[in-house]
Amino acid sequence: MKGLCALTISETRLFLRDRASAFYTLAFPALLLAVLGSIPFFGEPVAPDGPRLIEVYVPVVIALVLAAVALQGLPSLLASYREQGVLRRLRVTPVRPETLLTAVLIMMLGVTAVSTVLVLAVGRIAFGVALPAAPLAFAVALLFTAAAIYGLGLLVAAVASTGRAGNAIGSLVFFPMLFFGGMWLPRDAMPTLLRTISDFTPLGAGVGAVQAASAGAWPQLVHLGVLLAWAVAAGALAARLFRWE
Amino acid sequence: MAVIEVNGLLKRYGAQVAVDDVSFTVAEGEIFGVLGPNGAGKTTTVDCITGLRVPDRGTIEVLGLDPRRDGDTLRRVLGVQLQHGRLPERMTVGEAVALYASFYTDPADGDALLERLGLDRMRATRFGALSGGQQQRLAIVLALIGRPRIAVLDELTTGLDPQSRRNTWELVEQIRADGVTVLLVTHFMEEAERLCDRLALIDAGRVVAIDTPDGLVERVRAPQVIRFRPSEPVPDAVLLALPEVAAVTQHQGCVEVTGTGDVLAAVTTALAQRRIVAAELRITQPRLDDAFVALTGETGR
Numbered sequence: 001m002k003g004l005c006a007l008t009i010s011e012t013r014l015f016l017r018d019r020a021s022a023f024y025t026l027a028f029p030a031l032l033l034a035v036l037g038s039i040p041f042f043g044e045p046v047a048p049d050g051p052r053l054i055e056v057y058v059p060v061v062i063a064l065v066l067a068a069v070a071l072q073g074l075p076s077l078l079a080s081y082r083e084q085g086v087l088r089r090l091r092v093t094p095v096r097p098e099t100l101l102t103a104v105l106i107m108m109l110g111v112t113a114v115s116t117v118l119v120l121a122v123g124r125i126a127f128g129v130a131l132p133a134a135p136l137a138f139a140v141a142l143l144f145t146a147a148a149i150y151g152l153g154l155l156v157a158a159v160a161s162t163g164r165a166g167n168a169i170g171s172l173v174f175f176p177m178l179f180f181g182g183m184w185l186p187r188d189a190m191p192t193l194l195r196t197i198s199d200f201t202p203l204g205a206g207v208g209a210v211q212a213a214s215a216g217a218w219p220q221l222v223h224l225g226v227l228l229a230w231a232v233a234a235g236a237l238a239a240r241l242f243r244w245e
Numbered sequence: 246m247a248v249i250e251v252n253g254l255l256k257r258y259g260a261q262v263a264v265d266d267v268s269f270t271v272a273e274g275e276i277f278g279v280l281g282p283n284g285a286g287k288t289t290t291v292d293c294i295t296g297l298r299v300p301d302r303g304t305i306e307v308l309g310l311d312p313r314r315d316g317d318t319l320r321r322v323l324g325v326q327l328q329h330g331r332l333p334e335r336m337t338v339g340e341a342v343a344l345y346a347s348f349y350t351d352p353a354d355g356d357a358l359l360e361r362l363g364l365d366r367m368r369a370t371r372f373g374a375l376s377g378g379q380q381q382r383l384a385i386v387l388a389l390i391g392r393p394r395i396a397v398l399d400e401l402t403t404g405l406d407p408q409s410r411r412n413t414w415e416l417v418e419q420i421r422a423d424g425v426t427v428l429l430v431t432h433f434m435e436e437a438e439r440l441c442d443r444l445a446l447i448d449a450g451r452v453v454a455i456d457t458p459d460g461l462v463e464r465v466r467a468p469q470v471i472r473f474r475p476s477e478p479v480p481d482a483v484l485l486a487l488p489e490v491a492a493v494t495q496h497q498g499c500v501e502v503t504g505t506g507d508v509l510a511a512v513t514t515a516l517a518q519r520r521i522v523a524a525e526l527r528i529t530q531p532r533l534d535d536a537f538v539a540l541t542g543e544t545g546r
Contacts, residue, residue, distance in 0.1 A: 006347040010340065017335045081333070089330030092295050093391070094320045095348045245297075 003095040007103035015107060021073060025111055029065045030118040033057065037127040046188050051215070055130075056186045058123045059210035063181045063203050065115045066146055069108045070153035071174040072167065077104060078154075080163025088245045097244050109146065116142070133216030141213045144227040145206030149177075151234030152202060158241040180204040187211075199223065202230045246273045248395060248426050249294060254303035256289050263289045265450040266303075276417065276427040278441035280434075282541065286450040287430045288328060291399055294428070295325050308394060321349065324393030324425075326384045328400045334373030338364055338383055341372065342390060349391035358386045362416065378409040385416065389425075396420055399430040414440055434533040448541040458533050465539035467531030471502045471512055473523035479516065487511045 016022050033054075036042050042053040078101070081087050087097045123129035132138035156173060160166035179185075181203030187195055198204030205226040209219030249271035256264040264286040271277040279287045292298040294305055296312035296319060305312055310319045332341050342359060346352035359365045362382040367375065375383065381401065388396055398417070402410040417440055421427055431437055437444055438458045446453040446461065454461055468491060479500060481493045489508040494501045502512055509528055516523055 003348050006344055010336070010344050013340070014333055014335050084331040084333075085327060085329040086331060086333060088297065089327055089332070089387075091297055092320060092323065092325040092327065092330075093345065093348045094317065 004099050004103055004106075007095070007100050008106050011100075011103050011107040012110070015111065025065065025069055025073070026115050026118070029061050029115050030122045032064075033061050033119055033122050034126060036061075037123070043127075046186065050188070052129075053186070054123070054127050055214075056182075056188060056211070058119060058129050059207050059214055060182050060186070061119050062116050062142070062210060063145065063207045064178060064183060065119065066112055066142070066206070067149050067174055067177055067181070067203055069112050070146070070149040071156065071170040071177065074104070074108060074150065074153040075156040075160050075166035075170040076163045077166075078157035079160040079166030082243070082245060083162045085245065091244060105150065108150075112146070130214075132214045134213045134218065137213035137216075137218045138210065140224075141206070141209035141219045144209060144219075144224050144231070145202070147231035148202040148206065148227040148234070151231045151238060154238035154242065155234045158238045158243070177201060177203045181207045200226055202227060205230075247271065248273045248308055249277075249428065250304075250306045251290070251294065252304045254290060254293060254305065255301050256286075256293060256298065257301050263450055264293070264300075267445075267447065267450070267452050268303075269445045269452065269455055271426060271428060273426055274421065274424060275442045276421050276429060276440050278437045278444040279428065279430045279447060280437045280441075280444050280537070281432065281447035283432055285447045287432075287447055288399060290447070291397055291428065291430050295323060295397055296320070321391065322394045324388035324391055324396045326381075326388040326396070326398045326401060328403070328430075330384065331380070332372040332383075334371065336372050337368065338370055338372070338375070339368035341383065342386060345387045345390045351392060352390050353392045355386070355390060358389055361419070362386055363412075377404045378406065381405060381409075381413070385413070389420065393425060395426045395428065397428045397430075401429065401431065402433065402436060410436070434537060438533040446537065446540055453540045461536040461540070462531050462533060465531065465536045466505055467535040467539065468503045468505055469508055469531060470529040471504070471509060471526070472499060472528075473526040474499055475516065476522040476524065479519070479521060483515060483519070484512060487515060 036057055037054045042057065045052050046056060081100070087100065090097045090100055120131060124131055152173060153170070156169045157166055160169050180198040180201040182190070182198070187198055187204065187207060190198060199208060199222065205223040209223040209227065212219045247270040251270070252268050254264055254267040255262070267286070267290055279290060281287050289298065293300045294307060294312060296316045299313060307319055308322060312319055338359070342355040346355050356365065359368065362385060364379060364382055364386065367379060372380065372383070381404070385398070385401070388398065401417070402413050405413060414436065417427060417429065429441060441458060443455065443457055444461060445455045454464065456464065481495065484490050484493045484502055487504070489506045489511040490502055490504040492503040502508065504511075513523065
């Protein structure tokens with residue numbers, strides 16, 4: 001427990017010391033929302049009686065944060081720790097490398113949570129986007145999305161041999177994922193076929209679930225089911241393939 | 246008392262046998278060397294002892310513990326410096342020491358260790374900004390931070406300049422003076438000769454010999470060579486008459502005598518009896534290098 005605590009503090013400090021990634025993760029998403037919100041077009045409803053475009057984008061930006069940390073941060077960090085022997089070194093101390101993995105996940109989820117709160121705050125304060133109407137459902141939706149995306153992140157970390165490879169493969173997964181999550185074309189505006197595909201991708205299902213919770217409803221079971229399936233499948237495969245050195 | 250017992254250790258990587266029937270014991274308080282050329286199976290052997298790898302066959306006991314079964318207990322009393330074990334680049338020296346100290350219930354004084362290794366002014370320096378020698382020394386600090394009973398040091402001085410290497414050797418001797426048993430993996434003859442009480446010479450995955458450095462040298466009975474400039478000519482026969490002398494050559498007033506055993510004493514006594522003074526006397530003694538070459542057929546460094 002003492003080791004986990006020390007490692008979590010240490011990992012958080014190392015993360016914040018990397019100015020570029022700290023900015024990209026903590027400040028960039030809120031700034032991105034601020035920029036999007038300043039475009040008049042985003043104040044328009046997407047459909048008659050529908051939500052404003054900015055309201056649609058809040059969950060998308062939150063999903064962006066989650067996926068950026070899990071798919072770009074996690075694999076490159078773990079793969080470089082493996083490449084440099086950081087994990088191997090830890091294996092000959094009383095602390096297990098699993099503890100470092102846990103510490104990294106706690107740190108990353110914490111960073112994601114802070115960034116999510118910032119995005120929600122900017123949306124609420126600057127653009128009057130209502131806070132999630134169903135907070136519990138919102139938390140559940142985020143948790144399921146995180147499980148699915150982090151499962152994928154761990155899978156990438158398992159197959160990537162170096163930090164660079166981790167970053168490259170992570171980005172290769174990240175951008176299509178972001179597309180299906182509605183980063184460039186909101187899910188509501190997608191043609192039916194595209195949206196159906198999106199429903200079965202982790203970020204598509206995640207954004208769908210978070211949007212439902214934001215509007216005050218429980219996420220659709222199909223979305224939660226898709227997220228759970230991704231989490232279990234990717235997580236199990238990652239556990240099989242992951243090597244400490 | 247034996248603190249490490251390795252018996253019939255065998256480790257394969259696929260079809261390749263990396264370690265083949267390796268056995269040795271390490272006594273408490275000793276500096277035990279595992280010496281061999283690169284790729285001889287030294288690191289694999291040590292990895293099995295620290296529990297990083299699972300042997301395919303054979304038994305290992307460290308302080309009466311099985312590295313696989315009792316790994317958790319063992320890792321509290323084992324201090325390890327790995328050949329390939331870096332720290333995160335952005336972690337500072339002070340942070341690393343504090344972090345590793347937090348892993349142990351009764352850690353050593355990190356500040357004192359840093360001072361002893363000459364890193365006390367580097368506390369705020371990031372790992373990535375340290376020189377190779379400083380990184381090695383930090384690795385030693387981290388290996389000792391948990392007050393280990395056994396320190397395992399793998400290729401401790403590889404990549405160090407000669408001065409740092411000598412400083413590190415002194416440090417290893419200090420570690421042993423503190424009552425820590427040291428298992429030292431190296432491919433440097435000079436290092437093994439200077440530091441180790443006993444050595445296991447490993448070649449191609451097998452133990453070739455286990456002995457003291459002197460014992461290993463003795464085993465091969467490599468000849469000593471004495472060179473000198475006598476104050477007046479010495480007939481070859483005078484020297485060849487000595488049982489210790491094997492061969493004599495003379496060239497431009499210089500004599501070169503090859504022999505074994507106490508050849509130096511025999512030659513100087515014979516010269517003294519004839520009131521001949523040997524000037525520019527030089528003796529080349531067989532070293533571990535020669536023993537290594539003779540025992541493994543490899544060229545040592």
